[in-house]
Amino acid sequence: MRLIELFFLLLKSDRLSTREIAQHFNVSVKTIQRDLDKLTVLGIPVIIHRGINGGVEIEKTYSLKKGVLNNNEFNFAMLALYIGNHLVKNDIFENLIKKILLVSGEKAKSEIKDFEKYIVLDITDKKLDLESNLHSEIIYCIKYKKVIEVYIDSNVYMVNPIKYVLKDNGLHLYAKLDDRFILIPINKIKTINVKDQVFNEEFTDYINNKANIEIL
Numbered sequence: 001m002r003l004i005e006l007f008f009l010l011l012k013s014d015r016l017s018t019r020e021i022a023q024h025f026n027v028s029v030k031t032i033q034r035d036l037d038k039l040t041v042l043g044i045p046v047i048i049h050r051g052i053n054g055g056v057e058i059e060k061t062y063s064l065k066k067g068v069l070n071n072n073e074f075n076f077a078m079l080a081l082y083i084g085n086h087l088v089k090n091d092i093f094e095n096l097i098k099k100i101l102l103v104s105g106e107k108a109k110s111e112i113k114d115f116e117k118y119i120v121l122d123i124t125d126k127k128l129d130l131e132s133n134l135h136s137e138i139i140y141c142i143k144y145k146k147v148i149e150v151y152i153d154s155n156v157y158m159v160n161p162i163k164y165v166l167k168d169n170g171l172h173l174y175a176k177l178d179d180r181f182i183l184i185p186i187n188k189i190k191t192i193n194v195k196d197q198v199f200n201e202e203f204t205d206y207i208n209n210k211a212n213i214e215i216l
Helices: 002-012 018-025 029-041 071-087 091-104 106-118 133-144 206-212
Strands: 046-049 055-058 146-152 155-167 170-177 180-185 191-198 213-215
Touching: 002 018, 002 029, 002 055, 018 029, 018 055, 029 046, 071 091, 071 106, 091 106, 133 146, 133 155, 133 191, 155 180, 155 206, 206 213
Parallel strands: 180 213
Antiparallel strands: 046 055, 146 155, 146 191, 155 170, 170 180
């Protein structure tokens, strides 16, 4: 993550000393020097000026598309960000698009305009708020295999959460309830209660288990 932040910091800044960069990221100068070496290996034209008025900068004519990604990779990366920005209620996709616009200029603007002309995303009525407390707790429990109590209307279900599933009618939680595999529409969940109990069972992947799954 720091490598990406360093890349964009150099793009939007004039010449910076390694000490200034190290202070910005609260790391050592040697760490920044290693990061600069990694950027160079990736094909990014990092220029290091020696001496009293020295510093670090990226070649001013550098283009992300030209330097790191071929044409198809660039187009697919922009498409993924465009879709993500329309699905998820989060500033990160929009901010990434803005940064790429800063780097790649007219090419990126042209791609976005083309997407708007020929792509309509009609997957879900509301953007997904994956940073809400509910989603943060569910993601935590999926990652660390924590049992949860799910409150829906006046009912409580104790389940093992497995994965999120995005369907055309919204986001669902794929989970195991007793000996059944179920899909719970997220918009039906009032709240959850995280239990101390941990499960170690490995479950059948959603795609290979679709015929056996009930929608709660």
